Amino acid sequence: MKLLVADDDADLRDLISFTLTQAGYLVIKAADGPAALKRFEEEAPDLVVLDINMPGLSGFQVCEAIRRRSRVPVMMLTVRGEEEDLVRALGLGADDYLNKPFSPRTLLARIKALLRRAGIENNTPLSVGRVSIDLEEYTARIGTAAPVRLTKLELRLLQMLLANAGHAVNSDRLLQQVWGHRSGGDRQLLKQLVHRLRQKIEADPAAPTLLLTAAAGYKLVVE
Amino acid sequence: MKLLVADDDADLRDLISFTLTQAGYLVIKAADGPAALKRFEEEAPDLVVLDINMPGLSGFQVCEAIRRRSRVPVMMLTVRGEEEDLVRALGLGADDYLNKPFSPRTLLARIKALLRRAGIENNTPLSVGRVSIDLEEYTARIGTAAPVRLTKLELRLLQMLLANAGHAVNSDRLLQQVWGHRSGGDRQLLKQLVHRLRQKIEADPAAPTLLLTAAAGYKLVVE
DNA sequence: GCCGGCTGTAACCGCTTTGTTACCCGCAAC
């Protein structure tokens, strides 16, 4: 379970991160609004914790941007007494909020409740250049071709590559993201999965133009 | 939309009741735990607001009792700072809570959010396209065919799918919404229920046109 | 008691997905 924590206060960020890590969650951190959005794209977390006051983009703006492409549960951190903030946050699609200061235990309880309620679900159409994927339908569409049905793993792989479109992604990182926590050695799985994915999305699977082999990994070319 | 409000403080009860009534909800009131349970049985409300401190039975006990027979959204009213209460309430199956004192606007926002989440929002359609259901009669009608009698579970499943008509609904989410508390493992139940529902609403149950299997779940096609 | 409907459980089938093993080829180092 992957959580994104965005807060500009380093101490608080670390406290939250520590608490959640202890509880068994994988925590991604971001120190400001833009970074939060970037990590969100890269990591596709299952839940997002957003401070309202952040440099660059406010928590509101980040929440709005996230809501435009995903329904992941969002928890906002607010300052006590700022009721306007609260109402605005909920209006923007935030699922819950927490008044600062709060205790780690409370945070954990609320996050668990949110995850339980959300049933951890992800309905996000993602699209970069000529490649787009539909997480709900489990399909990918290349250019104007008909959507292709993908399996769970194929979709996850493509999602990872799409999140880093144009840049090579390390094999180890892909293994990590797609299978979870395999120890490094299992390149064969990745090899197979890439092969199967190419069969589905490449016009000529023997001469890939989309999903290219790069140094120590793969990359998606979207131009 | 029927809401049950249980609080022993008459002033607060009236304030809440006023707010919710203004917002267009039908409000049932109860002044103590036993009364709350009784009204719950009689009225079958769509959402319950429970104060924790009540004579007779505490909000915890009422919540527990309600949870034993229903999954209606429950919102608890707690005293700020009583973190124990909060954790306990969420553990008992409460869906949300509000710290006293709170503003009517906040209460309303949270209640709307809860109803939306539960899929029984104000405007939850009982009829979409060619599919309509009757919650009182326990029937479903497809197009111009004669209404079909459904069981409690079948109806709940269909209601969930109808609330998300056209979109796939995750199996876990369906399990959660239909049975309440089951953790992921019990796909067999869902499989069965879908099968039974198809027997009733599909013209040819072997080749479904309405209730389709989607990646990671099911969806209702209504055009 | 008996009966019938509802719900939960188990088992089976067939298909898809995923993991594993093996082999091929090109390339660079030796």
Place this chain on the structure above:
DNA sequence: GTTGCGGGTAACAAAGCGGTTACAGCCGGC
């Protein structure tokens, strides 16, 4: 050349999952 390596490919085995049938427990009505 030969060797080793890494990637691509094929074939097969294992696991998972949805659909289906069958059956047992439960409960309410008679």
